[in-house]
Amino acid sequence: MTDETLTDPGPGAGATATPDPLRTIEQRVLWLSTSMIHHANRVRPNPSGLKVGGHQASCASMVSIMTSLWFSQLRPGDRVSVKPHASPVLHGINYLLGGLDESYLTTLRQFGGLQSYPSRTKDPDAVDYSTGSVGIGATAPIWGAVARRYLDTTVGGPDAVAADRRSPTVLARQYSLVGDAELDEGAVWEAILDPSVAELGEIVWIVDLNRQSLDRVVPNIAAGRLEAMFAAAGWQVIMVKFGRLLEDLFARTGGSALRSRILDMPNPEYQRLLRCDAGEVRERLPGSGPDSDAVAALIAEVDDETLLEAIRNLGGHDLDALVGAYEQIDDTRPTVILAYTIKGNGLPIEGHPQNHSSLLTVEQYDELAASLGLDPSHPWGRFDEDTDEGRLCAATAERLRREPVAPTAPPAVPTDTGKTPSGTSTTQAALGRTLLALSREAPEASARVVTVSPDVSSTTNLAGWLNKVGVWSPNERRDWFADDAETIMHWRERPTGQHMELGIAETNLAGLIGELGATWSRWGEPLFPIGVLYDPFVERTLEPWSYGIYAGGQSILVGTPSGVTLAAEGGAHQSITTPSIGLEQPGCVSYEPAFAIDVEWTLLACIGRLGRPDGTSSYLRLSTRPVDQRLAAVPDDPAARERRRRQVVAGGYLLRRSESPQVTLVGMGAVSTETLAAADRLADQGVAADVVCVTSPGLIFEALQARRGLAEAASWILDQVFPPGRAAPMVTVLDGHPHTLAFLTGINNVPGAALGVSRFGQVGSLEDVYRLHGIDADSIVRAALDLAT
Structure with a gap:
């Protein structure tokens, strides 16, 4: 895509002259966003003396973009992800539209008030996407678009989706407002480069190209490189470089030389011009190139005020240019608008290389008020209803009004299919089998299941499920291997499929399941x-997944295979800390089942927690280790079976009971086999051992906290699994870091030994690797004898 095709829309690219009310609203939005941060730092009492912070410069560079977008472009079904540091701009616009009470404007970064960054779940006004973690908020609308399309083609999308089409083939748009420094984050390009994204015509990114990061002016403008990278990914690229005033100067004699000079100069040199008076600009701007005389002659014809305004007249601050860019969006592929802006535009700190977190002084704030004709002692005024600006705000609010969402109650999920696994199996294999069983036992609930994987469907035992439900695609695609008898996994892509396959990019997976989990x-x-x-x-996946949970997305993350049980894979493919991550992750229940029946019960319970206001996410850690399922000793009596199921879901159960325990062996996941073997060997030596199988250390910890009055949770599981009357010295063991279960000794304050993995692994047999890390039966027996004798 060349500079001549989609460049510099300006007033001549189909845009009409912007009415004065919009310019006045633009100034008011700048004032409100600046004032919110000013009040939080300069006015509101701060007894602690800790920095409150805020980003006045980052807000200022977005004011024109957001004003033009909200007041001229958005429709009710459109959704916008706002760059984190521009949250005050969003709140200012919501205030002018009547969607935020004035009382909140003084609460930025205050407990119970406006959040530091846009939050769907914590801010009092309308926020479409939670942002704040670099790269995650930017890409969220991509996965939100996929989620909307998936709803449309499977369970039947909401009426709001269908009713908001601009044409029979164009869905409501999903906008991302992105700072150019955020494009340094690799997660952004992982999402952009996924092949499926090129089909999403409703995606629109607007990049605030202010050429500054937190600490510096970015040395190279890189706009051409960004243009080429987006275009190579199949995106429409629209450049918005200059505004009306500069375009007028470019049309004069010497204008082409001035244009080339501005485009070619290094970023820091351009930024330095913004700190100069008119005389310095006349001296610096021509440069020393062959066209310097032509530039000097041109700007000599311009008065000082116009010259200073001209070097600031970039496209990202020209409302006409921005509106013209929006009119060029073709809706057949993703679009990126690269808008040249100035960080801190309109503020005394504009263009300063360290203005990222700078705050206006009281004197500068008062000067800004005077320049805008506003009263700094009464900063929160809306426009009167009978003014042009007030009428535009009212009309915009009515245009963007959304009907309240009435959530559909999720279908009932069974708790038990009634089958008892036999023979030898793995917890990983139980995942696919449980999903298939759900499709038979509860088809309505199964129809809401959507699985996502990054090119590991076959190796994680999803092949049977995938063969049954198919692969989701917006359009049906031919399976060229359908008639190949040796192809076991059939890749049938169709709009009704329930599995999504991404490239090898775990960040994309986390973003997608987060948005799929927010559709309710x-x-x-x-x-x-x-x-x-x-x-x-x-x-690698945790940070975007955690942010998705924070934003209200409810999903299940399954990690498999796990641990040093992957003996033949060696240290490169092992997980040590993931059991404790599951314990510590807010908004998440973690499980590490030992047996196939445990997988079924916990997975069904996790599915039953999704898609509801009080719902929660879950993490399951599964293994490829074959285990004799008879060791689970599932009770035959229906009441006893249900009691076991409840214990499994609550966090643990007594797997083997001795007459009078001298030691308690606690195992989790794959090493439960070693735990049982150690109990048998101890019995041969006259040492009685209870064996406890923990399925969720996090739930057991919450129960312990509740018993101590430090949390609100049920604590009954402690009395059933760790009754005080059976308290004995304890050995805990897992294929993960030992501290995950080390707290269990505190339930009844008994001596203990915590076994687990705290070093990188080695390639070898399972027996060799377990012995290396001290999680084999020998190590358990030794630890138990040390405690029991």
């Missing part, structure tokens, strides 16, 4: 998203 609150239709990936990569 966005559009009133619940989904049950399950993301499956290798457990060693859960830590």
Whole structure:
């Protein structure tokens, strides 16, 4: 895409002259966003003396973009992800539109008030996407678009989706407002480069190209490189470089030389011009190139005030240019608008290389008020209803009004299919089998399940599920291997499929399941998203997944295979800290089942927690280790079976009971086999051992906290699994870091030994690797004898 095709829309690119009310509103939005931060730092009492902060310069560079977008472009069904540091701009616009009470304007970064960054779940006004973690908020609308399309083609999208089409083929748009420095985050490009994204014509990104990061002016403008990268990914690229005033100067004699000079100069040199008076600009702007005389002659014809205004007249601050850019969006592919801006535009700190977190002084704030004709002692005024600005605000509020979402109650999920696994199996294999059983036992609930994986469907035992439900695609695609008898996994892509396959990019998986898990609150239709990936990569996935949970997305993350039980894979493919991550992650219940029946019960319970106001996310850590399922000793009596199920879901159960225990062995997940073997060997030596199988250390910890009055949770599981009357010295063991279960000795204050993995692994047999890390039966027996004798 060349500079001549989609460049510099300006007033001649189909835009009409912007009415004065919009310019006045633009100034008011700048004032409100600046004032919110000013009040939080300069006016509101701060007894602690800790920095409150805020980003007046980052807000200022977005004011024109957001004003033009909200007041001229958005429709009710459109959704916008606002760059984190521009949250006061969003609140200022919501205030002018009547969506935020004035009392909140003084509460930025205050407990119970406006959040530091836009939050769907914590801010009092309308926020479409939670942002704040670099790269995550920017890409969220991509996955939100996929989620809307998935709803439309599977369970039936909400009426709001269908009713908001601009044409029979164009969905409501999903906008991302992105700072150019955020494009340094690799997660952004992981999302942009996923092949499926090129089909999402409703995606529109607007990049605030202010050429500054937190600490510096970015040396190279990189706009051409960004243009080429987006275009190579199949995006429409629209450049908005200059405003009306500069375009007029470019049309004069010497204008082409001036244009080239501005485009070619290094970023820091341009930023320095913004700190100069008119005389310095006349001296510096021509430069020393062959066209310097032509530039000097041109600007000599311009008065000082116009010259200073001209060097600030970039496209991202020209409302006409921005509106013209919006009119060029073709809706057939994703679009990115690269808008040249100035960080701190309109403020005394504009263009300063360290203005990222700078705050206006009281004197500067008063000067700004005077320049805008406003009263700094009464900063929160709206426009009168009978003014042009007031009427435009009212009309915009009515145009953007959304009907309240009435959530559909999720279908009932069974708690037990009634089958008892036999033979030898793995917890990983139980995942696919449980999903297939759900499709038979509860088809309505199964229809809401959508699985997502990053190119690991077959190796994580999802092949049977995938063969049954198919792969989701907006359009049906031919399976060229359908008639190949040796192809076991059939890749049938169709709009009704219930599995989504991404490239090898775990961040994308986390973003997608987060948005699929938010459809119940966005559009009133619940989904049950399950993301499956290798457990060693859960830590890579954790940050975007955690942010999705924070933003209200409810999903299930399955990590499999896990631990040093992957003996033949060696240290490169092992997970040590993931059990404790599951314990510590807010908004998440974690499980590490030992047996196939435990997988069924916990997975069904996790699905039953999704898609509801009081719902929660879950993490399951599964293994490829074959285990004799008879060791689970599932009770035959229906009441006893239900009691076991409840214990499994609550966090643990007594797997083996001795007459009078001298030691308690507590195992979790894959090493339960070693735990039982150690109990048998101890019995041969006259040492009685109870064996406890923990399925969720997090739930056991919450129960312990509740018993101590430090949390609100049920504590009954402690009395059933760790009754005081059977308290004995304790050995805990897991294929993960030992501290995950070390707290269990505190339930009854008994001596203990915590066994687990705290070093990188080695390639070898399972027996060799377990012995290396001290989680084999020998190590358990030794630890138990040390405690019991």
